[in-house]
Amino acid sequence: MRQNKETSRYYLKQTIQWAAFALLMFICFVLETAGSFVKPLLLIPLVLCIAARTGEIQAMAVGVFGGLLMDIACGKLLGYNAIWMVICCVTVSLLHSYLLRDKLLNILLLTAVCAGIQGYLDFVFYYAIWEHEDVSLIYMKIMLPSSIMTLISAIPLFFIVRWIARLCGNRRTYELEKTIMLNYQ
């Protein structure tokens, strides 16, 4: 009886957690389309932070959803960013399962790599390939500042995602992880 109650509470918390993540992604999408100035691509660090805390299949779903939102916000071909975000999210999830610990520095490094490559691909496929004059200006004045801002935005997003995950996650799993970490240290 008690086990059933615990299981249903666990599922309820999981549902709230994923609803919160979806809402956070939607907020980031709206912020990305507001104003004509250069902005960070908030969805990149957000999906990476979420992927770092989930299994590969969930990470893939987050990558698809986040990538498609990025395609709409950036006016890109539908699926273009989604493919890259799926690859990034699954890789981040696998790295956190087998190699990395849930640390801010790891997320910052992974965000830098993902945002850097995404920015470069964007620049090549959408601007450089057309051989416009002074195309490097786009990289220097838009892509690079945006990538740096994306990297900085990973810091608050990491803590927000961690807070949601701890608030809604399975308490026993969290305590177990904490004990393992203490023993490890």
Add this chain to the structure above:
Amino acid sequence: MGNFLKSTRFRVILCIIALLVGVMVYAVSVGGYTISGIGLFNSIAAPFQKASNAISERVEYLLNLYSNAEYHYEQNKALREEIAELNEELADYEQTKERLEELEAFVGIKEEHEDYTYSAPCEVVGYVTNDPFGAFIIDAGTHDGIDLYDPVVTDLGLVGMVTEVGQDTATVTTILSPELSVAAYCSTTRDQGVLTGSVSLAMDGLCSLQYLDKDTALKKNRVILTSGENGFFPKGYVIGYVQSVQSDASGMTCNAIIEPAADLANPGMVVVITDFSGKEEYNEAE
């Protein structure tokens, strides 16, 4: 890791990637028309985007006010000097007359072109993230009679063209983009050229009128209008004003730097010209 590569999960991920490639190919095949599911999402997101954009524009304005106080002071000083120069110019009867003729052409557009069919005023709900040419999204789509490649204008001048359209939203590419070419002419000197954008000029909110005759009589502040020759833009709509004229690298033709008449950075309300005489339908052009 080796186990993961052999697992069903890995195969599922590969399938999803293949599906996304399929979506990409399908998106290419439908051209500028938004896929229906995405159109629905855009319709849901539009009010949130509008609210967020309004907040963002207000914050941008306040930040600009405080952070650029020195710049505004300098700009104010420069503008005062410019006003003094303009006052001197106004004293000159010939120039005043010339300017008056240009203004008459500007005012006369509506009377002259009764064939224009305008959409209801559209609001900018958001901007395409980090687009160097200032593309933006408006809150009107095919439901409002807007179609792909319709020209977009403000009361001040030409803004751009609809390059992607959904049921309730549409993406507008501005005249700062090198992707757009507009046949244009000067209302006074009748010099003709092709207006297009470039990366470096777009950073300063400018575009260029190319392929002008090397003996062009164009001068600063002349009005540039659409000539309507390619059938995508109506004839006689104001595009902008000449800032400077220079010979191109080959020396065979001249280029003029054009300052758009409309505020492309913050267009506010825009109107789509859904029909005009001489409009060449996309399908016909194809």
